Amino acid sequence: MSGIVVVGAGQAGATLVEKLRTGGHDGPLTLIGAEPHPPYQRPPLSKKYLLGEMAPERLFLRPLSFYAENDIALRTGTRVTGIDRQARQIHLAGGAPVPYDKLALCLGSRPRRLPPGLGGSLQGVYTVRDLADVDRMAPEFAAGRRALIVGGGYIGLEAAAVAAARGLKVTLIEMSDRILCRVAAAETARFFRDLHAGHGVDLREGVGLELLTGTDGRVTQARLTDGTALDVDFVVAGIGIEPETWLAEAAGLETENGIRVDAHGRTSDPDIYAAGDCTSFPYRDTRVRLESVPNAIDQAEVVARAMLGQPSGYVARPWFWSDQYDVKLQIAGLNTGYDRVVTRPGSRPGALSVWYFRGDRLLAVDAMNEPRAYMLGKRWIEAGVSPDPARIADPAADLKVMSAG
Structure with missing residues (x-):
């Protein structure tokens, strides 16, 4: 049995192999990464790590022992050079081909x-x-x-x-x-x-x-x-960054602003899946590509279930964050297509939330040091509920009361 091979040892790839094991896959499982490190967090790189406030080991998503204990063959410092879909194997730089029954591409993105x-x-x-x-x-x-x-x-x-x-x-x-x-x-x-x-x-x-x-x-x-x-x-x-698609393109897989996948993470080859920054997937009435840790985790979990024969379509709940100085920005939803913006003063000095609407429909919220606005906005967006923009703009109106209503 060739088992499952995951190419790309970032957040999506690490989540995928973990969920496959905990979900019941007991066959061979291989995770291949081009970098010499085990899977690690990327967001702290440009923040706490660059500031010298975080040791390299604290970046690792799991201790190295986790992979051996769960019988996951982790191959770091290994570059994949091609996919032979007919032979069901991947080619490596300077190594023997690796066969697969099912393959997942979690290739991430590259900076411009x-x-x-x-x-x-x-x-x-x-x-x-x-x-x-x-x-x-x-x-x-x-x-x-x-x-x-x-x-x-x-x-x-x-x-x-x-x-x-x-x-x-x-x-x-x-x-x-x-x-x-x-x-x-x-x-x-x-x-x-x-x-x-x-x-x-x-x-x-x-x-x-x-x-x-x-x-x-x-x-x-x-x-x-x-x-x-x-x-x-x-x-x-x-x-900016661009999706890493060259491996998929060389193998003849469909791409569209990323590796094109369906709601289960399947590519145009039913035995090859993809997750994370490198993918474009259905979202409402369009297709999107999300560059975020939450998307990488959630989409990888959907792919794991599909590979295990328990498909459950991906319903994205986009959210993002950025830390700058003493400001924490939290973003819920996608503001694509907005035609109206409402601002709301924060509950403390220097805080602010910016609300995006299309007509009367709430699309997204940017919350700067305003976690309550973020949490309520995220809840409303995911539930398909839109508060009155005029009440959002009124600093005297209580968001909790709006939520209760």
Whole structure:
């Protein structure tokens, strides 16, 4: 019996093998990861780990002994080079093929990098995605150094927050007319713009990168599209991520902004499944791809049940978070298609919630240091309940009373 092989040892892959074992799979089970580490948490990398507040071992999702105790063959530092669907085996770099009865792809995503033509290949230019990325850049975060952050999404803003907290001189540029333009309303962007300005970040919107130049192969200066030149010690590119689909594409599987799967996580090959950042799946009347830990966990659990012959379709309940300085942002729902935004002052100074509606239907909420708004908003969205936008906007109206009603 060839058993089940899971390619990708991130949050989705680790969850999947655990749920397969606890769910009753007693055959061979192999988890293959390209990195030399056992599966670990990624969110703390750009926060507590980069700040030096978390040891590497605390990142691990499970102790190494867990895999041996549960008869899971964990193969780290192993790169998969191809899938032979007819022979039902995967090919490895420098190793013998691995056969499978069923295969799961939990490949995650990869960061977009600055092109070499812009100076992206210079030393001192970093992306933030995996443990090796953060270990390489960590020595740069010393007080007084000059950091340029390219990109005003959550990755860039989190990197800027860590750099500012460490006493660096930070400049963040966003080519669009405002930060968070693809993921949040102007009201949320304004909150974080003011937050970073209050911590000394030089935040420039509508300004892009024209060219990075350097000395002896290392970046020393950035020319911006507004004509200014900045002396820099290092650069962090937070310009988005892309689903890791090349392995699926090479095997002839269908892709659509990710590996295309059905509600059970099945790809266009019934013996191959996929979960996590690399997938696009049905959501309401469209297809989406979610880049979040909750999605990786929930979708992997659905795939495990399907592989065990207990299918239960995936009903996504999107939620996300970001930590910047002393602000915890919690997001419930997806704001795609919103046509109305309502803001509500927080229950304490500096807190705020931003509510997204399409017509009278609640789609999502951004809650900055406002956990009650987040919890109630998430509950309403998942239940398909929409509160009156006018009452949400009224700071005198009690959310708990609305919830009870």
